[in-house]
Amino acid sequence: MSLASLGTATLFGLCGAALAGIGLFIVIAHAGLLRRIVGFNILGAGIFLVFGAAARRGAAAGFSGDPVPQAMVITGIVVAFSATALAVALLQRLFDLTGRESLDAPAASDKQQAEP
Amino acid sequence: MTPLAPASVHLATPGGYLLVLAVTLPVLGVLAMLVVAPRHARQVALVTMAAGLVTAIAIVAELIRTGTALTYVVGGWQPPLGIALRADGLSATMIAMTAMVITATGLFARGLYALGPKAQDGRAPTTFWGLLLATWSALNAVFVGEDLFNLYVALELLTFAAVPLVCLDGRAETVAAALRYLMFALLGSLLYLLGTGLLYGSYGTLDIQMLSRLSEGGPALSVALALMIVGLLAKAALFPLHLWLPPAHAGAPAAASAVLSALVIKAPVFLILRLVLDIAPPHAAILAGQILAVLGASSILFCSVMALRQARLKLMIAYSTVAQIGYLFIVFPLAAGNEAQAPWETIAWTGGALQLVSHAFAKAAMFLAAGVIAEAFGHDRIADLGGFGRVLPISAAAFGLAGLSLMGIPPSGGFIAKCLLLTAAVLNGHPWLAATILAGGLLAAGYVFRVVDRALATPAIALVAQKPIPRRLELVALALALAAMLLGFVPLEPFGFLQLGRSGAMAGVAP
Amino acid sequence: MADLFTGAALFILTVTALGLFKVLRSEIAVERMMAVQLLGTGGAAAVLLLGAATSSPAMTDVALLLMLLAAVSCAAFTSGQSSHTADASEQAEDEA
């Protein structure tokens, strides 16, 4: 099968699949939390491209794409941004408190987990 | 083109607006709270709780009165273009349970935050009220959602309400726990969203009812469901994706732990149930059920043992949560329907639902009792709690009663639930599941008695409370524990109610 | 005409993206940001060309946004850089 026969929508859909894989890899395999947050964003971008492929394929009724998944992607991008902001704020707070930016450093878990 | 199901899958019912209220009222409370002076946040929360509780009761009453599911089509835009809300018997049960646990937690928190006069309108109390109400809205939205993308937004709302709850006291460990929780939850939501995208691309609709009707399988459907279920499992903290839960739930303030453990993780479980029962084609549902049951059984065994080995009370309760959630997953093969019987007509279905509800009450009671204990003595190391039953008899009683339900000892909701599950396991020929249920009960007895034993012990130096605890706080925990027990006295009533709104199962079963 | 526009867009994108990849490996952070800046401008040019190729006027708005936000992220970048160099002595975090 030649690449040219794929069409823009499918091509970007496949790109989305690959991006999701790469993003997932960053999230799983990187210890640095900031990098993981970037990984989440790439994973999100891949997912949105899958939606985008569905949208482009659904061009009909005079529209160049199905508006419903497009709207979902817009909602998703905004939600992903707020997730990033919350994660970054938590990370900065953790850094301020402990001076580290990963979760698997010498744990303060057992020594004196004080009471609420 | 995939034929779209007939336009009127969802017919709005007269009481449908109640569902809108259930979803929006708590959020309106949050908005109001952002504007009013911080010291009024509590009043706003309590008023909202009263309204929400009334709404929940009205939903249940309406369901019983009409004998059918409540449906609402938002804005009059029919799915698949628009979004529908729907509450069947199970959803209504969840809504009612949520309302009760949230209200109890709210009353508890009101008392607890009143103990520290300096920070009444400080950071933690003010934020807590907003997050609590937002959690409520999110949970209701999950329970009544019919559209998979709408459910995604609801799940994210839940995440964003739950994560800050974990680190409300601002210690480094809790911030780390919250961050880990956020990572798992985000990964879960994104996998879920990915599945949603694939489903839309394949079927052009995200309405669960419609998806359940076009049940032609395909690689896209399998991949989508697998992704969604794995994502939801990460949120539900099923073994081996449970690593985030114990530190998060143990580190949160007591009132927050109660909500997180009793309610928040039920939302993804509920969604998995809906995906497997409503959308998955039969053979895939059976396979998924088997895998989920294996994971559930491992959860029960592994995390019960972990609970036994914990030195801190709240960590022990948190591990117990993962174990108890495991029971909900062994329901899948047990409730597998056949030609004669739909899944929701089996006793395992009732058992599972009962387990869900009784665990919510029992676990909330336990965390609140543990919160009282930690507040009174300034720590929650089990070994150093000898004789706490003399100082805080009501909390000890609440803990013990809730423990009965977790163990599955009569009379309690947990007993009925586990008894039904056990019977189903034996009848359906799943001996190893039956063995797991029994073993889980024994292990639960082990960790509960470890605490009860401490409560009744007579230490060399008598334990003294560092600060007085108002009776009211303890009574809230006790009330929740009693509710978990009382569920044991209404064993057969849920049968009919839980089937309401399930297709083809309405005739003659409405109570 | 449309094909020529698309071709020009492809050319500009290729050139700027190749520059970016070359520079991303460099150790000098400032140069990387410069390359991103170049990609932003190139991207805006490409969007304009593609808009002309498909005669969709809304594409100009995308280019507007790209230019606007490219300036902002460049500014955010330099503010991080300068705060880094200036604060090196007084990096004490405001501890809780």
Place this chain on the structure above:
Amino acid sequence: MTSLANAFTLVAVGCGALLFLAGTLGLLRFPDTLSRLHALSKADNLGLGLIVLGLLPQAESFAGGLKLVCVWLLAQISAATASQLIAGVLYRRKSRP
């Protein structure tokens, strides 16, 4: 008339594209960061400017043309300040002991 406009467009767009090439080459080949910065801001300004100029005759409406000019104006502002900011960072770097 249209052919004249088209020819103008082609020439301008072609020159603009070549300027982007020149800018990138400068970014890659020039010896030090400051002269690279110089190359880059030239390409930014002139390249985009030429393309905007070339596309102006193709604009379907006055508003469309106005927006094109706006894009170029924004590019001017951001390129000018961005290169100053970056140069400032470089300067502070250099002067740092």
Place this chain on the structure above:
Amino acid sequence: MTMLLDLALVAWLLALAIHVARARDDQGAIIAFIAFGLLLGLGWTRLSAIDVAMTEAAIGGGVTGMLLLRAEARLRQRSSQPQTPKRTTKAAAAIACTVVAAGLALAVLSFPSPAPTLAPAAAAALDSTGLGNPVTAVLLAYRALDTLLEKVVLLLALLGVWSLAPDQLWGGAPELRQTVAPPPFVYLGRILPPFGVLIAVYMCWVGADAPGGTFQAGTVLAAMWLLIMLASLRPAPETRRTTLRLLLVGGPVLFFAVGFLGFAVADGFLSYPEGAAKPIIVGIEAALTVSIALTLGLLVAGPSSRAPAP
């Protein structure tokens, strides 16, 4: 030619993502991510989703990049680099991710043809809303509940971020810049925002009938506000200020109010009265734009880092 362009875009996107995965330092990864956002915006225009392209260009490349860069600048003085996971862990993760990507690719390739679509349904219903942009119609009419909940998600994220402030700083103002801004920055902070506001107003207005809308407009405004604060032209507001709170919830409250008014004057929650839909939607969008701008800006600004004035 267009195919070639698509292929090139896809290749660069993938290459940039891989660069993010492999870059040694976080800053390089983030810069690559910003470039990724730029190219992704282009990719969305190739998918004929101009609305999404604008959102991606504004949020994905712009404001997210800003957020990450700021975080990286602050974390740069970290004590130790996190240890890298073991090679075997990485290999296992790589295999798992390849499997997921392959499954996804398979699913994407098996999308039915002709594709199922709601475009005809959306088009048919468009008339009753009076809008010209179907995406806006989906966001604010057909699926208004999603948008409404998503607004709450934004506010909740903000509440979560605020709750991370130390106790004694609760209610105070976030601080975006400790040092004096250099003169070119101040210049940019003076000259760009008027353009930005103009563009935002235009986006919000045009969104009813053409690509654009409240999100894009709000993001642009947020970026401009952040620029002003970064240039130290205006300080960040104290988070406890009542006017700020009112503006924050204004959009969602209006949205809810219109939703509930639907019970009285139309078919129920979030339905608009016949004929008046478009002005109502434009009104909601205008109010939402302000709320979104403030929320996004404050999300980037972070929790308060100065004690509130007594």
